[in-house]
Amino acid sequence: MFLVTFKFLWEYVSVSSLTEILSLTSIILASLLFIHYLYLEIKLLWNLPPGPWGVPLLGCLPWMSHGSPNSWFNSLAERYGNIFSLKLGTNLIICVSSPKALRELFNRLDSTARPHTPLNGLLGGFGIVLSEGELWKRQRQFLTEKFRLLGVKLWKNQPFEKYIITEVQELLKKIDNSKDIPLDPMVVLGRHVHNVICELMMSFRFEEGDPNFALFNERISRGMELYGSVHVGEHLACYLKLPGKMAVIKEIKKNLTDISKFHEDHLRARLEKQLKSYRYFDEDIFNFYIKQLHDEYPAEELPNLLAKKTDICTLEDNIADDLQPEQNPFTNDKVKDLLHCFLEQIQNEKKDNDAPSIFVNKNKVKQVVQVMNDLFSAGMETSRTSIVWILIMMLREPKVAEKVRSDLAEVVGTGELVTLEHRLDLPYVEAVIYETLRRVSVVPLGTTHVNLNDWKIQGFTIPSGSSIIPLLNKINMDPNYFPDPEKFLPERFLLDGKLFVPDYFMPFGVGRRVCLGEQLARMELFLFFANLMNYYEFALPEGESMPSLEGSFGTTHAAHPYTLVFRKLVA
Numbered sequence: 001m002f003l004v005t006f007k008f009l010w011e012y013v014s015v016s017s018l019t020e021i022l023s024l025t026s027i028i029l030a031s032l033l034f035i036h037y038l039y040l041e042i043k044l045l046w047n048l049p050p051g052p053w054g055v056p057l058l059g060c061l062p063w064m065s066h067g068s069p070n071s072w073f074n075s076l077a078e079r080y081g082n083i084f085s086l087k088l089g090t091n092l093i094i095c096v097s098s099p100k101a102l103r104e105l106f107n108r109l110d111s112t113a114r115p116h117t118p119l120n121g122l123l124g125g126f127g128i129v130l131s132e133g134e135l136w137k138r139q140r141q142f143l144t145e146k147f148r149l150l151g152v153k154l155w156k157n158q159p160f161e162k163y164i165i166t167e168v169q170e171l172l173k174k175i176d177n178s179k180d181i182p183l184d185p186m187v188v189l190g191r192h193v194h195n196v197i198c199e200l201m202m203s204f205r206f207e208e209g210d211p212n213f214a215l216f217n218e219r220i221s222r223g224m225e226l227y228g229s230v231h232v233g234e235h236l237a238c239y240l241k242l243p244g245k246m247a248v249i250k251e252i253k254k255n256l257t258d259i260s261k262f263h264e265d266h267l268r269a270r271l272e273k274q275l276k277s278y279r280y281f282d283e284d285i286f287n288f289y290i291k292q293l294h295d296e297y298p299a300e301e302l303p304n305l306l307a308k309k310t311d312i313c314t315l316e317d318n319i320a321d322d323l324q325p326e327q328n329p330f331t332n333d334k335v336k337d338l339l340h341c342f343l344e345q346i347q348n349e350k351k352d353n354d355a356p357s358i359f360v361n362k363n364k365v366k367q368v369v370q371v372m373n374d375l376f377s378a379g380m381e382t383s384r385t386s387i388v389w390i391l392i393m394m395l396r397e398p399k400v401a402e403k404v405r406s407d408l409a410e411v412v413g414t415g416e417l418v419t420l421e422h423r424l425d426l427p428y429v430e431a432v433i434y435e436t437l438r439r440v441s442v443v444p445l446g447t448t449h450v451n452l453n454d455w456k457i458q459g460f461t462i463p464s465g466s467s468i469i470p471l472l473n474k475i476n477m478d479p480n481y482f483p484d485p486e487k488f489l490p491e492r493f494l495l496d497g498k499l500f501v502p503d504y505f506m507p508f509g510v511g512r513r514v515c516l517g518e519q520l521a522r523m524e525l526f527l528f529f530a531n532l533m534n535y536y537e538f539a540l541p542e543g544e545s546m547p548s549l550e551g552s553f554g555t556t557h558a559a560h561p562y563t564l565v566f567r568k569l570v571a
């Protein structure tokens with residue numbers, strides 16, 4: 001057919017009319033393609049959840065508020081409903097404030113990707129919070145299992161409880177020594193909440209006055225500040241190329257390296273301690289791992305090292321024959337902390353080559369260090385901020401505080417240590433914790449998920465690759481779920497005298513990527529809060545005004561700084 005047409009054109013049509021036909025055909029083809037494109041776009045728009053229009057390339061960025069988009073998203077949800085869409089830069093954003101829809105979507109395995117934004121890219125896909133696919137799946141399984149093994153459970157007499165209790169007792173001592181001097185809860189709590197995660201990860205705690213702690217803390221807060229100042233770049237890559245912003249990115253990278261260095265030093269010390277028990281401690285190989293972290297190792301050195309031994313695991317071959325099993329750190333089954341679990345895992349994988357690796361061909365040291373970074377960033381600020389908010393609630397709601405103290409007096413005895421053994425007999429205390437998490441929404445926008453396939457929900461299409469933001473704060477303040485949402489009513493979380501958590505309440509997220517540290521956070525909140533209430537009365541210093549419930553919105557919703565004067569209940 002094509003040949004016949006061509007022969008006809010060749011024989012009967014002159015050259016000039018041939019050119020005309022060709023240009024006509026290309027115009028028709030281009031128009032058809034354009035119409036097809038428009039049709040697809042319109043179809044997409046028709047099936048997309050409703051939402052505001054944006055301008056080309058920038059989308060709705062020009063209308064986005066400068067601080068956190070939280071209240072802006074909430075007002076859009078009022079207008080467009082509990083699933084709406086908008087463009088930010090070139091990213092398609094879907095905001096969901098229907099608990100039922102969120103549960104349905106986030107339970108799907110194809111909901112577990114994360115946005116590939118320039119800032120997320122700085123972490124190279126390592127760790128747990130921003131990793132994806134097979135690496136995330138295996139790390140998540142591994143960490144969930146090890147959290148349990150280490151006794152991070154809400155029941156009584158679990159091994160990990162004692163570490164939190166140690167920090168609670170240290171905190172109480174510090175408050176006792178403060179002698180009526182007003183204390184900023186955010187500051188006094190800092191080292192103790194931090195130490196809980198340090199113990200879990202590497203059996204380590206910072207002592208009072210340790211300059212490294214101040215430095216480390218400073219780096220974390222600076223990191224958050226820096227991220228906040230360039231967050232528009234998440235949606236508009238060229239924004240980060242602006243001269244001022246490039247300097248910020250450079251500082252973010254330096255900051256990340258400093259934080260990693262802190263963990264890497266611990267990894268190094270632990271490795272050194274463990275490997276020193278081997279007869280042939282190989283300094284080169286050890287240094288290779290450490291240098292590799294910063295891509296400092298000259299590539300040409302690699303083959304030499306590979307020819308030697310490039311994996312710490314292979315050092316097992318060097319174990320002295322006369323080493324007793326209990327001296328071998330990798331076969332010693334007394335599990336101490338996550339670092340121990342990781343090193344043991346690396347060793348086991350080496351022994352069994354066929355078993356699938358939890359590291360999925362990723363650099364093991366980078367992965368372990370990033371998991372440590374992630375657990376700090378995900379677990380420290382959230383827990384500390386929550387406790388700070390609960391104390392504010394106790395100032396604002398004296399009747400609730402009174403009931404908490406009388407329950408504690410009855411179940412535990414005023415001035416006695418509260419432990420997890422008492423938890424089930426103190427449902428009102430836990431209800432107060434939940435009501436605070438609801439009223440202030442510590443993580444107001446959860447964490448963004450990305451869908452790997454097209455989804456249909458409520459008759460809408462959510463195209464694959466969309467960034468899905470759970471509007472947890474909107475749900476928490478929705479009167480359909482929580483009547484009189486402005487009021488602080490712990491009773492919402494009680495049913496027949498027991499703690500009751502409705503399935504539309506999701507302060508720790510929902511679905512496959514639900515908070516990994518939920519149990520740990522609940523242990524911490526209960527033990528810190530209940531003990532502070534059972535040992536002290538506290539009040540604002542004279543003349544200070546009541547802290548507002550409108551804090552500052554970043555990844556977390558943090559209270560503005562305030563101070564408290566503590567008075568011991570039992571002398």
Ligand code: HEM
Pocket residue numbers: 128129130140197374375376378379380382383386442443446447448507508509510512513514515516517518520521
């Ligand atoms: C009151 C305290 C806390 C709150 C309100 C909170 C809340 C959340 C939320 C909303 C998410 C996002 C879930 C999602 O992606 O859908 C999350 C994820 C996460 N949280 Fe928490 N969290 C708290 C404490 C902790 C603690 C103490 C740890 C660990 C030590 C922790 C570790 C994590 C991790 C690792 C993730 C990412 C999980 C993944 O991507 O698979 N969190 N958390």
